[in-house]
Amino acid sequence: MAMIVSGEQTPIARKISTHAVIRTVMANGPISRADIAKRTGLSKQTISEVVRDLEQDGWLKPTGRTDGRPGRTAITYELDAAAGLAVSIDLGGTKIAAAICDLLGNIVAELKVPTDRRGGIHLVEQFCRTISDLNALAGTSSDSLRLIVLGTPGVLDPATGHIHAAPNIPGVEAINLRQLLSETLDIPVIIENDVNLAAEGERWRGHGIDVDNFAFVALGTGTGMGIIANGALLRGARGAAGEISYLPIGGDPFDPGGFNLGTFETAVGSMAMTRRYVGFGGRQGATVADLFNAFECGELSAVAAIEETARLTALAIAAIGATLDPELVIMGGSIGARPELVEAIRRYLPRCTPDPPRIEISHFGNRAALIGGMGIAVDHMHDDLFGVDLGEP
Amino acid sequence: MAMIVSGEQTPIARKISTHAVIRTVMANGPISRADIAKRTGLSKQTISEVVRDLEQDGWLKPTGRTDGRPGRTAITYELDAAAGLAVSIDLGGTKIAAAICDLLGNIVAELKVPTDRRGGIHLVEQFCRTISDLNALAGTSSDSLRLIVLGTPGVLDPATGHIHAAPNIPGVEAINLRQLLSETLDIPVIIENDVNLAAEGERWRGHGIDVDNFAFVALGTGTGMGIIANGALLRGARGAAGEISYLPIGGDPFDPGGFNLGTFETAVGSMAMTRRYVGFGGRQGATVADLFNAFECGELSAVAAIEETARLTALAIAAIGATLDPELVIMGGSIGARPELVEAIRRYLPRCTPDPPRIEISHFGNRAALIGGMGIAVDHMHDDLFGVDLGEP
DNA sequence: CTCATTTGTCAAGGTAATGGACAAATCGTG
DNA sequence: CACGATTTGTCCATTACCTTGACAAATGAG
Known part of the structure; x- marks a missing residue:
């Protein structure tokens, strides 16, 4: 009923500081706490607190030390890439390409299988099998997956995610692929047109x-x-x-x-x-x-x-x-x-x-949509984890 | 050099609260402090402080009292429309339409004059005369103007504001109309294609x-x-x-x-x-x-x-x-x-x-661009005055 | 080894926001 | 008209977060 401007638990100010720290770490790679303080304008004290919390929650990890310059060596921190894993799936008429990527967008595992021609509900099963194959390949667990991005041909309703016209793939217009997959694996699923994903891929790491x-x-x-x-x-x-x-x-x-x-x-x-x-x-x-x-x-x-x-x-x-x-x-x-x-x-x-x-x-040829799905997944994980919402009255 | 996340003077938290208050007041018309508190989720105490500051700076003003309901009557506050005035000008091949609007988008004065066919530098002079005519009409002063939005035909460079091709108006491609007008009157000037402004007008208050x-x-x-x-x-x-x-x-x-x-x-x-x-x-x-x-x-x-x-x-x-x-x-x-x-x-x-x-x-016929300029001006004034910037590392 | 330099922690202080208590003001009702 | 119910707005104590300044820790250079 009432609009909540400050977050439920974490106060808004700390959220903003955390956000600034994360963004600084992502943009500047391995970086020391003192350096973060200089770049964000926040005090060393605050940075130490925020970094300690983030490390405890598994988002940041120390990766090394500075050297070669005078003064005390600093511990450098980096995003713990494994803290967030996502799956990108490109559903094509003949082939399904899928990959697991981490929080930094590194590809941890990737594979390609022929599409189950029976379509419809069988695709959901095939996705689940493929994801568990990917997990086996990467040595990861299904539990650490946070998000699935699914690219399909056809026109998608932006609100419901319903597929309107996908001529090459039978039986997907009758079911809500997004919802089924999401409920089966209990993970949020984003569904997006494959060409849109290809564009996102080029935007993320291509031309x-x-x-x-x-x-x-x-x-x-x-x-x-x-x-x-x-x-x-x-x-x-x-x-x-x-x-x-x-x-x-x-x-x-x-x-x-x-x-x-x-x-x-x-x-x-x-x-x-x-x-x-x-x-x-x-x-x-x-x-x-x-x-x-x-x-x-x-x-x-x-x-x-x-x-x-x-x-x-x-x-x-x-x-x-x-x-x-x-x-x-x-x-x-x-x-x-x-x-x-x-x-x-x-x-x-x-x-x-x-x-x-x-x-x-x-730049990516027929992998563009798969890459784009990863880009969306990474952006979405970042927003989810570190985004700041000011509310809207 | 160093990124400043918290604002120079006002701390970020208060800025966000202020922003929330302003948005709530704008969206909900005359409103009491208690009501703002309920809608924003902030405490009554905080709202009272923020409203006091805003009233002192001239942005808010008390407009009336509640009645008809049980309980103590509340003082209702509203944006002081006159705290920010802007000019919208629609430069056409044959006519110039211009208007002054306030912070709430109310039209305070409006007029139309034939375009000076000599074009170029003479247009700047004509704009200045028109603006002072508008001021006379509305009983306002040039000092309280915060922004001018100028709509012109032709393709505009988004970065510099330079006009590339305006067949109906002579001598505007050689000069930087935006910069000249801005320097002459010492007010920021936004220049925008007239059809884009018409679209903005419909978005703001039309279809x-x-x-x-x-x-x-x-x-x-x-x-x-x-x-x-x-x-x-x-x-x-x-x-x-x-x-x-x-x-x-x-x-x-x-x-x-x-x-x-x-x-x-x-x-x-x-x-x-x-x-x-x-x-x-x-x-x-x-x-x-x-x-x-x-x-x-x-x-x-x-x-x-x-x-x-x-x-x-x-x-x-x-x-x-x-x-x-x-x-x-x-x-x-x-x-x-x-x-x-x-x-x-x-x-x-x-x-x-x-x-x-x-x-x-x-919905607005040939006034659409003029209205759109006002919409942009109002949005821009709001952003300028009450926008929250989180910085970008 | 010593000094300059940089990192990181500790302690104290300030600002903003919260929550609860309470006074003020008004409506409805007997 | 009085009284309770209700809502507004202020005061006060407390909490959370951030900053400043002092200082210990650690390292390269001479």
């Missing part, structure tokens, strides 16, 4: 470091985009921000047939690409890999197919640029990350938009 | 209240869009977010001729509309107003011109929707706010995009 406005464009079987705007993930009102499948580019958007897949996806998805290749005179039944091989050999129909895809993608990036004004567009996905395609896009872009954004190929 | 994701689309002589994403203004990397003039819609984006105005603006600006009207057989030399009059009379060429503009705008909104997933699109500008056009857009939209956003006509 997007220190870039406040960029987009991750994925082209593969389907199309999608993750947006970082003002330094944060942009989900939109219904979680459908970045659903570029429906861009009115590459076809007639008023054609009711385009509603199933979306105009843009119909024009540049892998189906469209091979169809176009065949249309230009390429070999019947060719896959996208065949197409790029043919391009390598200089086959004209392959060149034409890729050029057209690049032209349409450049138009899409122009539309995105006119809306979001990103500094950078990162290309990913089995098609989008191909250097030949990206090179062609770079050629087309300045011809259809003034002041085009920089174009880069994903 | 965008409590809507975290929406876009304000302006169609008139030119085209533009202001974006509220995640509840905040989206400027993009170079301040060009929402520059929908360059959307690759309504023409061939690879046509080098489209670079001057942008493909979309070339297709739906007022020039394009009248040209299209004439092309469909309308009267030579007709203005946009004539066109809408003709539509009113059921003239087929006018109907066709408006239908085509609506069709293209629906496509643009589809593209914006695929990127941003707004809950709402607010239409503004001399053309965009026309009900006939909006009605047509509403008809076209479901045919080219699934799950289309709500479409509304601007």
